[in-house]
Amino acid sequence: MISVVVLLMSSMAMACNVFNGSWLYDESYPLYDSWSCPFIHGDFDCLRFGRPDTSYLKFRWQPAGPCHLPRFDGVDLMKRLEGKKIMFVGDSLSVNQYDSLLCLLHAASPNSTFIRSQHDFLWGVVFEEYNVTVMYYMSHYLVDVVVEKIGRVLNLDTIRSGADWLIADVLIFNTWHWWPATGVHQQWDYVRDGNRTLKDMDRTAAFSKAVSTWANWVESNVNPSTTRVFFQGISPVHIGGEEWGENGSTCEGQTEPSNPSAYYAGPVPQEAIVKKLLSNMTKPVYLFDISYLSQLRKDAHPSKYNGVNSTNDCSHWCIAGLPDTWNQLLYAALIHRI
Ligand SMILES: *[C@@H]1O[C@H](CO)[C@@H](O)[C@H](O)[C@H]1NC(C)=O
Ligand SMILES: *[C@@H]1O[C@H](CO)[C@@H](O)[C@H](O)[C@H]1NC(C)=O
Ligand SMILES: *[C@@H]1O[C@H](CO)[C@@H](O)[C@H](O)[C@H]1NC(C)=O
Numbered sequence: 001m002i003s004v005v006v007l008l009m010s011s012m013a014m015a016c017n018v019f020n021g022s023w024l025y026d027e028s029y030p031l032y033d034s035w036s037c038p039f040i041h042g043d044f045d046c047l048r049f050g051r052p053d054t055s056y057l058k059f060r061w062q063p064a065g066p067c068h069l070p071r072f073d074g075v076d077l078m079k080r081l082e083g084k085k086i087m088f089v090g091d092s093l094s095v096n097q098y099d100s101l102l103c104l105l106h107a108a109s110p111n112s113t114f115i116r117s118q119h120d121f122l123w124g125v126v127f128e129e130y131n132v133t134v135m136y137y138m139s140h141y142l143v144d145v146v147v148e149k150i151g152r153v154l155n156l157d158t159i160r161s162g163a164d165w166l167i168a169d170v171l172i173f174n175t176w177h178w179w180p181a182t183g184v185h186q187q188w189d190y191v192r193d194g195n196r197t198l199k200d201m202d203r204t205a206a207f208s209k210a211v212s213t214w215a216n217w218v219e220s221n222v223n224p225s226t227t228r229v230f231f232q233g234i235s236p237v238h239i240g241g242e243e244w245g246e247n248g249s250t251c252e253g254q255t256e257p258s259n260p261s262a263y264y265a266g267p268v269p270q271e272a273i274v275k276k277l278l279s280n281m282t283k284p285v286y287l288f289d290i291s292y293l294s295q296l297r298k299d300a301h302p303s304k305y306n307g308v309n310s311t312n313d314c315s316h317w318c319i320a321g322l323p324d325t326w327n328q329l330l331y332a333a334l335i336h337r338i
């Protein structure tokens with residue numbers, strides 16, 4: 001009888017999907033006061049740039065069913081990571097999560113002195129009391145953009161920066177938002193796919209090949225007994241109000257999360273590509289499947305409160321805000337092995 005109960009409980013635990021659930025209003029949130037965080041990059045510092053509403057700060061992610069998501073404990077995290085390095089690799093959505101983690105750790109240990117460094121593409125902060133280093137490595141595509149005679153070539157098959165990433169004990173990767181970019185925002189002139197050099201190709205297909213290259217890099221370079229590898233998942237944008245039943249609107253002026261039953265956009269296609277890829281890897285890579293929970297947060301973007309009055313940013317996220325939940329999931333995965 002007891003063994004049956006244990007079996008049932010363990011199968012329930014396996015059925016737990018922390019990435020499905022809903023947002024609950026919680027007065028004890030946010031987890032820190034953004035005014036006292038010295039690490040927020042301008043465009044994410046919504047309160048400083050005049051955002052008048054604050055209820056977007058007060059939502060807690062509640063996984064469905066039997067799942068339990070532990071509350072973020074920054075001191076616990078730093079104690080366990082003493083002497084270690086965490087590195088976020090990717091585009092500005094990685095900066096979003098990096099800034100959030102810095103704020104969370106600073107709030108947990110406000111008297112810990114820190115050393116900040118910032119080079120072109122590698123930034124870092126060391127919290128000296130625990131000797132924990134948090135880093136950001138800028139890489140829009142994860143694969144290389146190489147300057148050749150013909151111009152800038154996006155090489156879908158190579159990763160030259162990999163050696164720099166291996167100094168970290170915890171790696172969190174992300175890419176997608178630059179793949180669809182065209183015109184002045186496009187960071188390359190040609191794309192090389194195997195032995196073909198093309199002026200352009202389907203962007204999702206190119207992304208898919210690049211993340212396969214990245215997966216192969218992980219398979220041949222990462223030692224899973226010393227390095228934990230995560231993929232941040234694909235962060236959604238809120239520029240098309242038809243996704244939540246308000247044709248013509250964007251994230252601007254949104255003050256509440258969407259009700260799951262009133263959210264009409266399906267899964268983010270690139271997330272499905274990454275999911276399939278990771279499920280076929282021999283080395284363990286944990287996917288933060290954050291698309292859905294983030295899709296419900298049309299209220300959590302900077303919109304016009306980003307220090308640049310003429311833009312309406314519905315891609316990045318306010319800090320404090322949604323990326324704190326991404327880090328709560330990181331904490332739970334690292335420490336509690338959810
Ligand atoms: C969440 O769980 C519900 C109930 O099982 C299911 O209907 C829904 O499709 C799930 N949503 C996601 C995004 O997994
Ligand atoms: C801090 O940790 C790094 C490894 O990340 C180690 O090389 C260094 O010696 C440590 N510093 C102190 C003061 O313990
Ligand atoms: C930080 O230092 C101040 C002043 O020394 C002290 O009052 C406070 O309790 C300290 N906070 C923590 C979390 O140690």
Ligand SMILES: *[C@@H]1O[C@H](CO)[C@@H](O)[C@H](O)[C@H]1NC(C)=O
Nearest residue numbers: 157192193194195196197198
């Ligand atoms: C390009 O690669 C394909 C498949 O690997 C091969 O069949 C083809 O001969 C190659 N073409 C050139 C010009 O090298």
Ligand SMILES: *[C@@H]1O[C@H](CO)[C@@H](O)[C@H](O)[C@H]1NC(C)=O
Nearest residue numbers: 240241242243245246247248
């Ligand atoms: C909103 O737009 C969708 C297509 O984008 C359309 O099917 C729907 O009828 C529109 N709804 C309203 C209320 O205009």
Ligand SMILES: *[C@@H]1O[C@H](CO)[C@@H](O)[C@H](O)[C@H]1NC(C)=O
Nearest residue numbers: 212276277278279280281282
């Ligand atoms: C899964 O991985 C194997 C080798 O590791 C590879 O041959 C196969 O194409 C992969 N399948 C998918 C769907 O990616």
Ligand SMILES: *[C@@H]1O[C@H](CO)[C@@H](O)[C@H](O)[C@H]1NC(C)=O
Nearest residue numbers: 049050304306307308309310
């Ligand atoms: C944005 O607008 C506010 C209010 O009109 C003004 O105080 C601020 O200086 C403007 N910021 C920029 C970057 O133009």
